[in-house]
Amino acid sequence: MSDFDDLEDFFAAARANPPQVSADLQARVLADAEAHMPKAPRQPWHQALWQLLGGAAGLSGLATAAAVGVWVGVAPPEGMPDLAGQFVTGTWETETSDLTAADTGSEFGGFGWDMEES
Secondary structure (H helix, E strand, O other): OOHHHHHHHHHHHHHHOOOOOOHHHHHHHHHHHHHHOOOOOOOOHHHHHHHHOOHHHHHHHHHHHHHHHHHHHHOOOOOOOOHHHHHHHOOOOOOOOOHHHOOOOOOOOOOOOOOOOO
């Protein structure tokens, strides 16, 4: 027999009878661990909301998106329906616009679209 076989016998005996931790010791260890854990301070709701929205950068992006949404809703670009005006007046357009009469003579020079037919 080698030294490793003797050592394996000791390990087998230890695995057969594992030590049991008393309930009192386990409760004291857990209480001590809980006492050493840092306590997270409670934040006021407005600071939590500020962090949730991403601070100044997130709130400025949200405000910009809201302003653009209101702007496009009240004064839409040409070709889009005026939904705010339809809502206020109570009249709804059900007809579709004729897309074949669109202006195709626009100048696209400077963007690489100024190709001429030869």
